Amino acid sequence: MAIWLASRKGADYFTKTLISTTFRSLRTSSTVIASFGDSDDSSTGSFRKPYSFFPCADSSPSAVFRSRRFESSQAGPQLDFFSSDDDDEQIQGSMDFPGGKIGFTSEMRFLPESSEKRVQCYRVLDDNGYELSSPKQHMNKEVAMKMYSGMLTLDSLDTVLYEAQRQGRISFYVTSFGEEAINLASAAALSSDDLIMPQYREPGILWWRGFTLQEFVNQCFGNKNDYGKGRQMPIHYGSKKHNYFTVSSPLATQLPQAVGAAYSLKTEKKDACVVAFFGDGSSSEGDFHASLNFAAVLEAPVVFICRNNGWAISTPTTDQFRSDGIVVKGHGYGIRSIRVDGNDALAVYNVVRVAREMAVTEQRPILIEAMTYRVGHHSTSDDSTKYRPADEIEHWKTSRNPVSIFRKWVQRKGWWSDEQESEFRADIRKQVINAIQVAEKTEKPSLENMFTDVYEELPSSLKDQERLIRNTIKRHPQDYPTDVPL
Numbered sequence: 001m002a003i004w005l006a007s008r009k010g011a012d013y014f015t016k017t018l019i020s021t022t023f024r025s026l027r028t029s030s031t032v033i034a035s036f037g038d039s040d041d042s043s044t045g046s047f048r049k050p051y052s053f054f055p056c057a058d059s060s061p062s063a064v065f066r067s068r069r070f071e072s073s074q075a076g077p078q079l080d081f082f083s084s085d086d087d088d089e090q091i092q093g094s095m096d097f098p099g100g101k102i103g104f105t106s107e108m109r110f111l112p113e114s115s116e117k118r119v120q121c122y123r124v125l126d127d128n129g130y131e132l133s134s135p136k137q138h139m140n141k142e143v144a145m146k147m148y149s150g151m152l153t154l155d156s157l158d159t160v161l162y163e164a165q166r167q168g169r170i171s172f173y174v175t176s177f178g179e180e181a182i183n184l185a186s187a188a189a190l191s192s193d194d195l196i197m198p199q200y201r202e203p204g205i206l207w208w209r210g211f212t213l214q215e216f217v218n219q220c221f222g223n224k225n226d227y228g229k230g231r232q233m234p235i236h237y238g239s240k241k242h243n244y245f246t247v248s249s250p251l252a253t254q255l256p257q258a259v260g261a262a263y264s265l266k267t268e269k270k271d272a273c274v275v276a277f278f279g280d281g282s283s284s285e286g287d288f289h290a291s292l293n294f295a296a297v298l299e300a301p302v303v304f305i306c307r308n309n310g311w312a313i314s315t316p317t318t319d320q321f322r323s324d325g326i327v328v329k330g331h332g333y334g335i336r337s338i339r340v341d342g343n344d345a346l347a348v349y350n351v352v353r354v355a356r357e358m359a360v361t362e363q364r365p366i367l368i369e370a371m372t373y374r375v376g377h378h379s380t381s382d383d384s385t386k387y388r389p390a391d392e393i394e395h396w397k398t399s400r401n402p403v404s405i406f407r408k409w410v411q412r413k414g415w416w417s418d419e420q421e422s423e424f425r426a427d428i429r430k431q432v433i434n435a436i437q438v439a440e441k442t443e444k445p446s447l448e449n450m451f452t453d454v455y456e457e458l459p460s461s462l463k464d465q466e467r468l469i470r471n472t473i474k475r476h477p478q479d480y481p482t483d484v485p486l
Contacts, residue, residue, distance in 0.1 A: 092104045114324050114328070118324050119324055119325070121339045122340045122341065123347045125345075125409055127399060127405060129405050129407070144413070147184040147187075147406070148403075148406055151184050152421075153213075153428050156432055158176060158376070166380070170234050171233070171234060173220070173235060173379065174201060174378070174379045175376035176203065178396060179309060180403050181348055181372075181403075181405075181406065182202075182402075183204025185347075185352065187208035188208065189349050189350075190275060192242070193272040194272050195262075196244045196277075198245065199251075200235055203216065209243070211242060213431055214435045214438060215227075216435075218439050219232070220234035220439075221234075222444065222445070223442035224444060229453070235247065245257075251279075252285035252287035252291075254276055254278070255288055255290075256287050256290060258275075258276035258291065259274075259291050259295045259298065259302055261302075262274040262300035266301055272301075272360065273359040273360050275303045275305060275356075276305070278304070278305075279307050280306060280308040280317055280325075281315065281320065282306075284321070289329075292329065293333050295365035299364050299365070300363075300364075300365055302366075303355050303359050304335075306326045307342065308325060308371050309372045310374060311374050311378070313378045314387040325371075329367070330367035335364075336365075336367070337366070338351055338355070339368075341371055342370030343373075343402040345405070372402070375396055375397045443485065445484075445485075446484070446486070448466070451465065
C-alpha cells in the first residue's frame with residue numbers, strides 16, 4: 001500500500017529521498033568497478049562480533065558493484081557465488097524456467113549457509129587518518145571542512161540536548177555518537193533534490209541542508225515554532241523544504257515508503273533518487289525484506305543505507321541474524337551491495353556518491369552496509385552498560401572515533417588547527433545553549449492542534465473529544481500546563 005500510494009501521489013508529494021543501495025563484491029557476468037586507488041596495505045580496524053575484531057580491509061580498496069537483472073521469461077546470467085569452478089563440466093543440459101535458463105546436474109548439493117570468506121569492508125583512511133593509498137577521488141577543502149564542522153556541530157548538539165533531557169527540560173533524546181561520519185559524509189555525497197527517508201540517527205543530513213540549530217531545538221522542546229506542532233517526540237525532525245521526511249518511531253516503516261517514492265521519481269523521470277536509512281535491527285522487520293524485493297523488481301532508484309552499529313537497543317547482531325551482516329541480503333534480492341567502514345568519512349563519501357550516481361543514471365536500487373558502533377546509549381531511556389562492557393564502549397569512543405580520524409586527516413592537510421578546534425567547539429556550544437533558552441521561552445502550540453491537520457473538515461467524533469477535554473480543563477485547571485494556550 002505504501003509503495004502504491006507513493007507512486008500515485010507523485011514525487012512532489014514525497015520529498016525526494018535516496019534509497020540506500022547495496023553493493024557487494026560477488027563474481028557475476030556483468031561487473032562495474034568504481035576504483036578509488038589500489039593498496040597492498042591491510043586495515044587493522046575491527047568490529048564487534050559477528051563483525052567484531054575482523055579486519056575491515058580491502059586489499060584493493062575498490063568498490064565493486066555487481067549487476068544482476070532478470071527478465072520474466074529470458075535467460076539471466078547465472079551467479080557462480082555458490083558454484084565451483086568445474087560446474088560447467090557437471091551441467092547436464094538446461095531448461096528455460098520462468099525467470100531464466102537453469103542448468104541441470106546429477107549431483108545433489110545444498111547451498112551453504114554462508115560463504116567461508118566474509119565480504120570485505122571498503123575503507124580509505126586508517127585509524128590514524130592516513131590514506132591507505134593515493135586516492136583517485138579527491139575531496140576539496142570546502143566540502144571537507146563543512147563535513148568536519150558538521151561533525152563537531154552534531155556532537156555539541158547531542159551533548160547539550162542530552163544534558164537538557166537529564167535536567168528534565170525535554171522528555172527524550174537520541175544521540176548519534178560514533179556515527180557522525182555516516183551522517184555528514186552521506187549528506188555531502190547526495191544532491192539536495194534527493195529525498196531522505198531517515199530512521200532517527202541522521203540529523204547531520206538535515207543540518208547539511210540548512211536546518212538551523214534553533215529549528216532542531218524547537219522540535220525537541222515542542223513549541224509553536226516546531227513544524228510538527230508539538231505532536232511528535234523529540235528528535236522526530238522533518239522538513240519538506242529540505243526533502244527530509246519526518247522521523248517515524250516504528251522500525252522500518254520508511255523503507256516501503258522509500259521504494260514507492262523512488263518509483264514515482266522513476267515514472268516522472270526525475271534526476272534524483274531516494275535514500276533510506278535504517279539500523280541493523282530493522283533488517284529483522286518484514287518491511288525490510290519486502291522493500292528490497294519490490295525495489296529490485298521495480299528497479300527503483302533508491303539507495304538503502306544500513307547503519308550497522310552492532311546493537312538493536314540491547315540486542316547484539318549475534319542474536320539478530322546468522323548471515324554475514326546486511327550486505328549479503330542484497331545479493332539474495334538481486335541488488336548491488338557494498339560494505340564500507342562507517343567510521344571512515346572519506347570511504348562513506350566515495351561509496352554514497354557512486355551509489356547515488358548508479359541509482360539515478362541506471363535506475364536501480366543499491367544497498368550499503370556501513371559498519372560502525374553505537375557509542376552512546378540507544379536513547380535517554382537506556383543504560384547500555386547493563387548489557388555491554390564499558391571498556392568496549394571506551395575503545396570505540398577513543399581508538400575508532402570517526403570525528404578524531406577525520407580530524408587527523410584534515411589537520412594533516414593543513415586545513416585545521418587545535419586553536420580552531422577549541423574556538424569552534426566553544427562557539428557552537430554557546431549557540432546550542434542560546435537556542436535552548438529561546439525555545440524554552442517560546443509559547444507552546446495551542447490545544448486545538450491536537451485535533452487538526454488530519455481531516456479537511458473536523459469529524460463529529462473529534463469535535464466531541466475536543467469539547468470533552470476543554471470541559472475537563474475547566475473543572476481541573478490546576479492539572480493543566482499553564483504554558484499551553486487554550
